[in-house]
Amino acid sequence: MTILVTGATGNVGRQVVEQLVKRGADVRAIVRDPAKANLPSGVTVVRGDLLDVDSLRSALSGVSTVFLLNAVVPDEFTQALIALNLAREAGVERIVYLSVIHSDLYVNVPHFAGKFGVERMIEQMGLNATILRPAYFMNNDLTIKDVVLGHGVYPMPIGSKGLAMIDVRDIGEIAAIELIRREQAAGPSPVSRINLVGPDTLTGMDIAAIWSEVLGRTIAYGGDDTGAFEQNLKQFMPGWMAFDMRLMSERFLTNGMIPEADDAARLTALLGRPLRSYRDFASEIAASAAAGRH
Incomplete structure (x- = not known):
C-alpha cells in the first residue's frame, strides 16, 4: 500500500520521506515542481498543490495512508481542510497530521490557531x-548561526519559561514510525496525540x-524584545509572517513550550x-x- 507525503521537499518532509524509504515503504510525494524535488530513488513524485483539487484527488488515488504537513502560508488552514476532506472522499483511513505543541494554548497565533x-x-x-x-x-536556529558565531x-x-526544542531529524523518524504503524495495523486506529519534544526544556x-x-567563548542572550525581532524578520x-512569529515569541515569554512529564521518555522508547x-x-x-575555516 502507498503512503502519500505532503510537504515532501521541506525540512521535515524530506526527513519523513527518507525514513519511510529506509523502512521499505511505498512512498508517493506530492510536490509543486518534480524537476526540483531531488527525493530518494524509489519515491513516486507527482506534481500537485494542496489548493489544486484535481491534482490532489489524483495524488490520493490508491493511497492508504497520508502524512499531512502544511507550510506556514496565509491559506494554511484552507489547504489542510481541503486535503483532509479529499482524503476522506478517497477512503483514506490512516492519517498522520503535523500540528504543533500547545496549539490549544497559543490561540492568538495564526499558524497555531x-x-x-x-x-x-x-x-x-x-x-x-x-x-x-x-x-x-x-x-x-540555523538561520541565526551567523549572528551567534x-x-x-x-x-x-x-524568554525564561523554557522551550522543549526538538531536532527535525527526530520528528521525521517518529513520523515515519507512526505512519508505518498505522499503515501496517489490521484496521484504522482512533485519534491519538503525541507531543514531540527534545530531552531538555x-x-x-x-x-x-x-x-x-x-564555542569556548562567551555568547550573550539577546533578550526578550519581540518588537525588534519582528522588525528583523521583516x-x-x-510582514504578516514576521508578525505571526512575533506573536509566537510573545507566547514563548508568557507560556513557554513545556512538555508533559512522560513525553521525552515516550519518544525515547519509540525511537x-x-x-x-x-x-x-x-x-x-x-x-x-x-572545518570551514581550515
Whole structure:
C-alpha cells in the first residue's frame, strides 16, 4: 500500500520521506515542481498543490495512508481542510497530521490557531489520525548561526519559561514510525496525540550558555524584545509572517513550550535511542564552522 507525503521537499518532509524509504515503504510525494524535488530513488513524485483539487484527488488515488504537513502560508488552514476532506472522499483511513505543541494554548497565533482548527476537524469528522505536536524546531536556529558565531549573541527572544526544542531529524523518524504503524495495523486506529519534544526544556540563558560552552567563548542572550525581532524578520519574510512569529515569541515569554512529564521518555522508547539534544545540534554547527575555516 502507498503512503502519500505532503510537504515532501521541506525540512521535515524530506526527513519523513527518507525514513519511510529506509523502512521499505511505498512512498508517493506530492510536490509543486518534480524537476526540483531531488527525493530518494524509489519515491513516486507527482506534481500537485494542496489548493489544486484535481491534482490532489489524483495524488490520493490508491493511497492508504497520508502524512499531512502544511507550510506556514496565509491559506494554511484552507489547504489542510481541503486535503483532509479529499482524503476522506478517497477512503483514506490512516492519517498522520503535523500540528504543533500547545496549539490549544497559543490561540492568538495564526499558524497555531489554524492547526488547532484542523485538529478539531479531525476529531469531529471521525478521521483516524495521529496528531503530532512538535515543539520549536532547534534546526530553525540555523538561520541565526551567523549572528551567534559572528556577533556573539543568541538573538531569539525565547524568554525564561523554557522551550522543549526538538531536532527535525527526530520528528521525521517518529513520523515515519507512526505512519508505518498505522499503515501496517489490521484496521484504522482512533485519534491519538503525541507531543514531540527534545530531552531538555531550555531558556534563552540556557541556550546562550550551551553556545558559550561549545564555542569556548562567551555568547550573550539577546533578550526578550519581540518588537525588534519582528522588525528583523521583516527583512527576509512577509510582514504578516514576521508578525505571526512575533506573536509566537510573545507566547514563548508568557507560556513557554513545556512538555508533559512522560513525553521525552515516550519518544525515547519509540525511537529506541536518546533524543538529540540542543548541545548536539550546536556542536555540529560549531564543528562545521571550524572545518570551514581550515
